[in-house]
Amino acid sequence: MDVAGAIAALRPVLGDRLVLSQAVRAAHGANETWFPEALPDAVAFPGTTAEVSAILAACHAHRCPVTAHGAGSSLEGHHLAVQGGISLDTGRMNRVLAVNAEDLNVVVQPGLTREALNEELRATGLFFPVDPGANASLGGMAATRASGTTAVRYGTMRENVLALEAVMADGRVIRAGSRARKSSTGYDLAHLLVGSEGTLGIITELTLRLQGIPEAVSAATCRFATVEDAVNCVILTIQSGIAMARIEFADQMMVRGFNTLSQAGLPEEPHLFVEFHGSPGGVREQAEAFGEIAAEFGAGGFAWTDRAEDRARLWKMRHDAHYASATLAPGKRTVSTDICVPISRLAEAVTGAQADLARLGLVATIVGHVGDGNFHCAVRFDPDDGAEVARVHAFTDALAEAALALGGTVSGEHGIGLGKIKFMAAEHGEALGIMQAIKAGLDPRNILNPGKLLPGAD
Amino acid sequence: MDVAGAIAALRPVLGDRLVLSQAVRAAHGANETWFPEALPDAVAFPGTTAEVSAILAACHAHRCPVTAHGAGSSLEGHHLAVQGGISLDTGRMNRVLAVNAEDLNVVVQPGLTREALNEELRATGLFFPVDPGANASLGGMAATRASGTTAVRYGTMRENVLALEAVMADGRVIRAGSRARKSSTGYDLAHLLVGSEGTLGIITELTLRLQGIPEAVSAATCRFATVEDAVNCVILTIQSGIAMARIEFADQMMVRGFNTLSQAGLPEEPHLFVEFHGSPGGVREQAEAFGEIAAEFGAGGFAWTDRAEDRARLWKMRHDAHYASATLAPGKRTVSTDICVPISRLAEAVTGAQADLARLGLVATIVGHVGDGNFHCAVRFDPDDGAEVARVHAFTDALAEAALALGGTVSGEHGIGLGKIKFMAAEHGEALGIMQAIKAGLDPRNILNPGKLLPGAD
Missing domain, CATH: 3.30.70.2740 (Alpha-Beta Plaits)
Structure with missing residues (x-):
């Protein structure tokens, strides 16, 4: 590992966008949760795919680790340069490159955040639905296969990334997927990279599916006597095929936190927060069907709203769960x-x-x-x-x-990062060896986010 | 390549389920389209994952090609053993292993066909939506990332395979994915295998998403003066976010074929065949919204039906397009x-x-x-x-x-197989090298369906 050599090689490429200051390194070595601080040796702020390619080519030549850094909102330490080397900050690559409204997709750079994207889409009647709560970067969301409150209706990043461009470990630039809605032409590299946590390549462009803003939206909160009642209501709702746009559970302690932080004034019982999207008639039908099921489980305290500002308040409260806790x-x-x-x-x-x-x-x-x-x-x-x-x-x-x-998975959306590597063997068994073979084939010098996702790859 | 050695090694494993007769080899060397006949040296009929594993371990040891064979309905020659060796027929592995109605999924063996699956599900109120027309095997559908008439609503095999078991080139058995609806734990091997056309592993079990049979279904046919009118009607319908369950186009010649084969009695003009799924109110709203858009494009001759037998006749006509042509x-x-x-x-x-x-x-x-x-x-x-x-x-x-x-892909659902290898470089560019590296890493002896999908892998 020759980090100094990589830094020397990158200086002429990046100039003052290769930063060695303690403050910037410390900002990139921090995390929102419980992992120890881990400072990179330098932080690179590329502005183009060509610069990302140059960074990876240099780091490949010098066997220098490269860890991508988006918004830094990871809860599993994905962005921490635990083996030092370069933190590749995508923050300057934050543009919308094309809004293809007629094809219901958008082409963006990885450093753009999901809130900034939806702000840019405001005039189009379209929106990007994946909503993990945090204002994460879209590149980070793709790399960790993020999802959130609306995945029940619109899917996760897996379903919403149509195509991408990525720079591979040796600096090669590839495109995977196309603007067509489906394809049967070879290995699904786009969805191999989605969820690969920056260990196989660095995403430099994303083509994302968009949705039309629904004609009607209705949201509600309701409470249940027990956790079982609330959750069994969810199970029957999903089994009944009711097209929920959101269906969120909060336990008694979570509700206490909402009351303290947001003066929610909710009884301290298990709650569901739900939302319906569609035509006015469709939303009414879905809401009625949900209400009937909820009544079977003794739901009470129904508060319905069709007003945008009330819904915004509801989902802001939900998204502030971290602070409420x-x-x-x-x-x-x-x-x-x-x-x-x-x-x-x-x-x-x-x-x-x-x-x-x-x-x-x-x-x-x-x-x-x-x-x-x-x-x-x-x-x-x-x-x-x-x-x-x-x-x-x-x-x-x-x-x-x-x-x-219970037949599930150790992470639905936060990813593995540093925190859950120890469960990879238990969850995947022999398949872990296949993942390691893919990693070895595509990043033979193990420069891409070493120490993450896969046990024993470093 | 030591085919004789592989056959000798497999004889004690499979007994008379390893068949060398000319008739059986010829049946496995035929295809529905224009590829030359290509006979395997032997046809294996494994009954269990352990037997598939034994076949691959032996073929790996003897460097003997193995080509999976489902229903043989491929239109791009996927199942043809163009380099000889073993045709691995999944036809005996055709059971439903578990119907998890409460989780809306089913576990099946790869040789089960989609029609047989839906027959088995009949009493559950659930159905498997992916409908490529042919009564293909589900393993073959997964391996080719098949889709069909309902993908616009329910997605392709990519969206409908939750998890799978596969035997890799050296006989290792892996499981990828889980029964949970989403996961962020490592490389998405399930969806790397979906669409890999039997070149990375052989699928031995699939966990598939199911849908509730919709409460209401309505279908219609209508005609347009020009192809542009019909297609522009589709474009605006999709852009408007109307939840189509099916929206199929047939050009003038196709309609002539339907008239000849099925006495459809349709005017020889471009047609759309559409279907709506949902609640009675939702279906009515969707159908009305579609009707308004179709009217803008001069659609005429609307024939609506809610009756199951009429819809069955409509979609049988559509599925018989091959014979109508x-x-x-x-x-x-x-x-x-x-x-x-x-x-x-x-x-x-x-x-x-x-x-x-x-x-x-x-x-x-x-x-x-x-x-x-x-x-x-x-x-x-x-x-x-x-x-x-x-x-x-x-x-x-x-x-x-x-x-x-036009920014699309050379195959939306038939796959690459033999017929479209020559376009892989043009479509994928540098990404093709990444696919080849994955193939080399996971099947270093190139025994899995050699000569398909990837140029120069053999």
Whole structure:
């Protein structure tokens, strides 16, 4: 590994967009959760695909690690340069390159955030639906196969990336996918790169599917006496084929946090937050069908709204879950973990998590995209309290193991990064060897985000 | 390559399920289109994943080619053992292993056909939506990333395979994906294998998404004065976000074929065949919205039906397009090709194809899943007329090149197989080298379906 050689080679390419200052390196070495700070040796701010290619070619030649950095909102430490080397910040590659409204797609650079994209689309009547809460970069969302509140209706990044351009480990630039809606011409490299967490290539352009803004939108909150009632309502709703645009669960502790942070004034019981998209008649039908199912499970306190500002307030409250959780144990930090299970196993997964949290004496909230069988536990902890940190580890490990035991996956949307590498063998078995073979074939010098995703690749 | 050694090694494993007879080899060397007969040296009929694993381990050891064979309905020769070796027939692995109705999925073996699956699901209120027309095997559909008439609503095999088991080149058995609806845990091997045409592994089990049978279904046919009118109606319909379950185009020649084969009694003009799925109110709204758009483009002759038997007749006619095309030039053979373009370019793609057919003096029909920008040309030809064969080649080459020039793909659903290898470099550029590196990494002895998909891999 010759980091100094790589830096020397890149200086003429990037000039003052190759930054070695302590402040910039520290900003790129921080994370929102519980991983130790990990500073890169330098931060590169490329402006073009050609510059990304030059960076990778130089780092390949000098065996220097390269870790892509988008908005830095990863919850599993994806963007941390744990083996040093170059942090490749995509922030300057943040333009919309083409809005193909007639084909319902848009071409963007990876550093653009999802909120900035939707701002740019405002006049078109179209929107990009994937909504992980954080204002993440679209490149980061693709690299981690992100999803969020609307995946139950519109899919995850997997379903919403039509095509991409990426720079591979040796600097080669490839295009994968096309503007056509489907294709049967060879290996699906676009969707091999989606979710590869920057370990196979660095995405430099994305073609994303867009949706028409629905004619009618209606949202509601309602409460349930028990977690089982709320979750069983979700299960039956999904099984009934009701086209939910969003169906989010919040447990008692999460509701307490919403009340504290957002003065939500909700009873401290398990809640569902739902949204319907469609024609006025379709939305009415869906809402009625949901209401009938919810009534079977004793739902009460229904608050419906069709007004955009009320819905904005509702989803802002939901997206602020991280900060709402913080109010429950001020002065501590949060680790947010996620699992995803077959929807039939969701109730036992959620109640099992609550029981584990109680047993371990941890303060935590549960909130999630339950229409997909996906939920999050945000656990508060004091990083200086070794015993508490150990209890949090015991909890997150048990949660991941429960996901596997229930036929699910250790992450529905946060990804592996640093935090869940230890579960890769348990989840994938022999398939892990195939992933490692692909990594070895495409990045033989292991310069792309080394130390992430795959055990033993470094 | 030691085919005899592989056969000798497999005899004790398979007994009389390893067949060397001329008749069985010939049946596995035939195809529905224009590729030369290509007989395997032997046909294996494994019954279990363990037997598939034993076959691949032996063939790996003896460097013997293995080509998977499902229903044999490929239109690009995927199942032909062009380098000899073993044809691995999945026909005995045709069971439904589990119907997980509560999770809306089903676990099947690869040799099960889609019609047999839907027959087995009949009592559940669920169905498997992917409908390529032919009664293909589900393993073959996954391997070729098939789609069909309902992809506009329910997606292709890419969206409908949740998880799979596959045997890799050296006999290793892997599982990819889970029963959860989404995951962010590593490389998406399931969707690398979907569309890999048997060149990376052989699928031995599939977990497929199911849909609830819609409460209401309504279908219609209508005619247009010109191809442009029909296609522009499709474009505006899709852009308007109307939830079409099916939207199929048939050109004048195709309608003539339907009239001859099925006594359809339709005017010989371009037609659309459409279907709506949903609640009674939703279907009514969608149908009305479509009717308004169609009227803008001068649509006439609307024939609506809600009756299951009438719809069955309509879609049987559509699925018999291959035989309907045959009536236009009796005694000849058909080559069926497909492309997929961004929907905004669909009208020029279809009219361009019609102009090329006329210029070359070819008898052909055009029919397609135009909601995806995907259409087929079925060209009749006399295999003994070298000049006509050359004109057909000129047409199919020009069509593929047009697809690329319009920002599309040389195949929306038929795949590459033998027929379109020559376009892989033009479509994928540098990405082709990445595909070849993956192939070399996972099948270093090139025993899996050699001679298909990738140029120069053999």
